[in-house]
Amino acid sequence: MKIDPASPADLSAQIAKAIRDAIIAGELIVDERLPSEAELAEQFAVSRSTVREALKRLAAQSLIRTQRGAFGGAFVNRLSYADAYGQQITTSTLLLSMNAVRFDTACEARFALERACAPLSAERRSADHLATMRAEIFRQKQPGLTDEAFCASDVTFHRALVDGAGNPVLSYQLAGAVEAMQPLMNMITFTARSREAIVALHGAIADAVEVRDGPAACDGLSALESYTVGLARSIMEDRARRGK
Amino acid sequence: MKIDPASPADLSAQIAKAIRDAIIAGELIVDERLPSEAELAEQFAVSRSTVREALKRLAAQSLIRTQRGAFGGAFVNRLSYADAYGQQITTSTLLLSMNAVRFDTACEARFALERACAPLSAERRSADHLATMRAEIFRQKQPGLTDEAFCASDVTFHRALVDGAGNPVLSYQLAGAVEAMQPLMNMITFTARSREAIVALHGAIADAVEVRDGPAACDGLSALESYTVGLARSIMEDRARRGK
DNA sequence: CAATTTTCATTTGTCAGACATTTAAAAGTC
DNA sequence: GACTTTTAAATGTCTGACAAATGAAAATTG
Numbered sequence: 001m002k003i004d005p006a007s008p009a010d011l012s013a014q015i016a017k018a019i020r021d022a023i024i025a026g027e028l029i030v031d032e033r034l035p036s037e038a039e040l041a042e043q044f045a046v047s048r049s050t051v052r053e054a055l056k057r058l059a060a061q062s063l064i065r066t067q068r069g070a071f072g073g074a075f076v077n078r079l080s081y082a083d084a085y086g087q088q089i090t091t092s093t094l095l096l097s098m099n100a101v102r103f104d105t106a107c108e109a110r111f112a113l114e115r116a117c118a119p120l121s122a123e124r125r126s127a128d129h130l131a132t133m134r135a136e137i138f139r140q141k142q143p144g145l146t147d148e149a150f151c152a153s154d155v156t157f158h159r160a161l162v163d164g165a166g167n168p169v170l171s172y173q174l175a176g177a178v179e180a181m182q183p184l185m186n187m188i189t190f191t192a193r194s195r196e197a198i199v200a201l202h203g204a205i206a207d208a209v210e211v212r213d214g215p216a217a218c219d220g221l222s223a224l225e226s227y228t229v230g231l232a233r234s235i236m237e238d239r240a241r242r243g244k
Numbered sequence: 245m246k247i248d249p250a251s252p253a254d255l256s257a258q259i260a261k262a263i264r265d266a267i268i269a270g271e272l273i274v275d276e277r278l279p280s281e282a283e284l285a286e287q288f289a290v291s292r293s294t295v296r297e298a299l300k301r302l303a304a305q306s307l308i309r310t311q312r313g314a315f316g317g318a319f320v321n322r323l324s325y326a327d328a329y330g331q332q333i334t335t336s337t338l339l340l341s342m343n344a345v346r347f348d349t350a351c352e353a354r355f356a357l358e359r360a361c362a363p364l365s366a367e368r369r370s371a372d373h374l375a376t377m378r379a380e381i382f383r384q385k386q387p388g389l390t391d392e393a394f395c396a397s398d399v400t401f402h403r404a405l406v407d408g409a410g411n412p413v414l415s416y417q418l419a420g421a422v423e424a425m426q427p428l429m430n431m432i433t434f435t436a437r438s439r440e441a442i443v444a445l446h447g448a449i450a451d452a453v454e455v456r457d458g459p460a461a462c463d464g465l466s467a468l469e470s471y472t473v474g475l476a477r478s479i480m481e482d483r484a485r486r487g488k
Numbered sequence: 489c490a491a492t493t494t495t496c497a498t499t500t501g502t503c504a505g506a507c508a509t510t511t512a513a514a515a516g517t518c
Numbered sequence: 519g520a521c522t523t524t525t526a527a528a529t530g531t532c533t534g535a536c537a538a539a540t541g542a543a544a545a546t547t548g
Contacts, residue, residue: 010501012300024334030342036528047503049293052529056256056297057304063338069511070527084339087331090268092417094307095328098274101413108364109413116360120352169345169353169421173336177417254530280499291532296500313540314498 003044011046012053019054023063023076034064034074062087081168085175092176093183103184103232110177111225114158117165117174118205118221119214125164132160133206140199143192150195151185157202161217164209194231201227255290256297263298267307267320278308278318306331325412329419336420337427347428347476354421355469358402361409361418362449362465363458369408376404377450384443387436394439395429401446405461408453438475445471 003014022028035043040051055074058064062083064074077083096106121129136157140150155178162174190198201224208216248258266272279287284295299318302308306327308318321327340350365373380401384394399422406418434442445468452460 012501013303016304020334024338024341026341038528049296049504050502052293053297053300053501056300059257060260060301060304061334066529067511068509068529070525071512072510072528074529079335079338079342081339081343084335087335090264090305091323091328091331094268094323095325095416096413097268097270098322099325105411106413109411109417112360112364112409112411112414113357113417116356120356165356167349167353167356169340169350170356172339173353173357173417173421177413256530282499293533294531297530310500311540312500312538314496315541316499316539318500 011044012050012057015040015044015046015051015054016057019058020061020063028076030076030078032076034076036073081172084172088172088176089179092180096180097183103236104229106181106184107225107229107232110181111221113174113177114162115218115221117162117170118209118217120167120170121161121164122209122212122214122217124166125161125209126166129160129164130206130210133157133202133209136160137199137202137206140195140202147188147190148186150190151182154185154198155179155182161205161209188232188235197227198224255288256294256301259284259288259290259295259298260301263302264305264307272320274320274322276320278320280317325416328416332416332420333423336424340424341427347480348473350425350428351469351473351476354425355465357418357421358406359462359465361406361414362453362461364411364414365405365408366453366456366458366461368410369405369453370410373404373408374450374454377401377446377453380404381443381446381450384439384446391432391434392430394434395426398429398442399423399426405449405453432476432479441471442468 003011003018007014019028019034028034034040034055037048037051037055041048044051055064055066058074059066062077062079065077066072066074095101136153139145139153140157145153158178159171159175162178163171165171201220205217205220205224208214208220263272263278272278278284278299281292281295281299285292288295299308299310302318303310306321306323309321310316310318339345380397383389383397384401389397402422403415403419406422407415409415445464449461449464449468452458452464
């Protein structure tokens, strides 16, 4: 691992990259201890503060964890599904909010991906997954539920559908698509009638998953996509008219 | 934005979280300048080094960028698709390599997601996307191509298919699934016969996309998935036998 | 007056050294 | 042998300093 003191980039960024590359290349394996900050400082011929900034960068990506005390130090971290989920959700959410992504673009992506899961989920879902879906549908019927709570329940429902496929890699990939939609959905005010329509579609999807009918689940998702996009569009147009 | 000096977590992690939350909540908007390190140090009642470590954490997630000099400082960064792609690929790759994910699990996720794109891509792909797919097929036919180059071309082919859907959010979500498979694919040694089979399936997919036949493209992807999983399995079994 | 150069204040990047805190192993004690 | 104390090693934090970059303002020049 070498760095170039003449490079325009910050030393701490270069050092972080060198260590990151070593981890990705497998030169540093999970739970292996990195040299102490003092040793790294000597190796790279920089000060300890510079090394520390590099290590903090890696910690922010969950690539290492640090432990204080004797025999402590920085250890290569096993990237857990939970960590990866979190990063995926943060990145997706910010990507959507900072780039003025159209509602229907995000919605299309989300439902296309969910339809990819639906046949697998219909085939493999456990009783638990189905129970969660039913419970969330029940919750969504409650009057007096705030829009935020309704959206949160919507996310839980769809996550249960995705998780039903029993493929953690798929669940990880979908986490961003499903969760990042929530802030966009929160911009919608749901009327009693629109909630009723959505709950009915959720029911149809749950029914399809219950009888292990993948294509029917896909159809339900497609119908939900059309309805959601139409709902958002009519609300946006309404706001534009009032804005005049 | 407040921090709790009595919390068990590091101060720099707390400060990073406080700023990150402010960005996500929209309290700090894109291109807005954060207070200088000295001012932040005063606000949070910590030293400048602690503030710097917090800022480096945020920089590692592409949430801020820094600029030296007068009127420089830390600015809230617009998370670009390119940055998001990169993070997604790094995270996905590490997740697969560090968690001993089975080849067929990752493969199933990847092809399920690609099938989600196929109908959209068949409908909307430009001539460019199709040309890229054809060019990569041509490249894959070249004798003397290394396995690494074959896999890289495979990734390019599939990315063209995904990008053909014309939905950047979808492309972003798929980036991880497609690219993270490459290290796993690189573990396979491709015989002339297996390459021929794969290239033929690529051709079938390209044909389907050319005539805008989404279902046929999906079928091609399914066939490719079965073939790839079978190939990997037979190679693994072969290695296990020889290992005896 | 306009264009160019110089100065200058501000801010990040890096360094050195110090002390506090945590932690587990090692030594000591009963 | 079980418990307590000591100790060494490591990270976390603070202070103060200087280097380097950078854009604005001031000075200079034609």
